[in-house]
Amino acid sequence: MKCYLCGSTKYRQREGKVRDNPKTKIFECEECGLVFLDNQNTSEEFYKQGNMHNQAEVYQLTGRTDFINDMWIFNKARLKFCLNFIIGKDLLDFGSGYAGFLIQAKEFAKSVMGVELEEQVAPIYEQYNIPLSRSLANIGGGGGKINMMSLLHFT
Structure with a gap:
């Protein structure tokens, strides 16, 4: 492996x-x-169309009305945990979902980018002007070359 x-x-x-x-x-x-x-x-196709972030269904099941705001406190805790590591750095978040963490981290990092297969979250990234990639192959000039020291992911 x-x-x-x-x-x-x-x-x-x-x-x-x-x-x-x-x-x-x-x-x-x-x-x-x-x-x-x-x-x-699972396969990549499962995540692309898997509706893992299907807002209507999530809202119905959880009673939530706005996933980004509902998760604000959780993402704030994640930010507090790693803030000293991301200030002034390039931040790449794998499985970044609705971009809730990146929306908050954007203020402190040099740059932020999300990697998320789920297609329906794209409008949120556009709204907050956060770059979104569907795979690692599209990062770093398209050749998949990434400075490993600039990667950081906290779950």
Whole structure:
């Protein structure tokens, strides 16, 4: 097994459980720090059209009315946790969803960008003028070359 980001085979198992499948193992790459799982039970197509961020359904199930504002306190806590690491830096958030974290981090970072497969969140990124990529291949001039020191992801 290799790291999805840098291709390294040097990784360690982390503690924790995956809510969808508690038997799934969690690993952290020793080269780039990416946290990844030992298996993937979905495809990219699932996430593109999976309606994971289907606003109408989420609102109906949770009783929420505005996901970005409803998650403001949660994302503020994430920002507080990593603020000292992102001030003046380029920030790339994998699985950035509705961009709630990036909207808050944008004020402090040199630049922000989200990587999110779900297609229906694109208008939010446009509204807040936050670059959005569908894959790592589209980052860093299209060649997939990224300065690993500038990557940061907190869940």
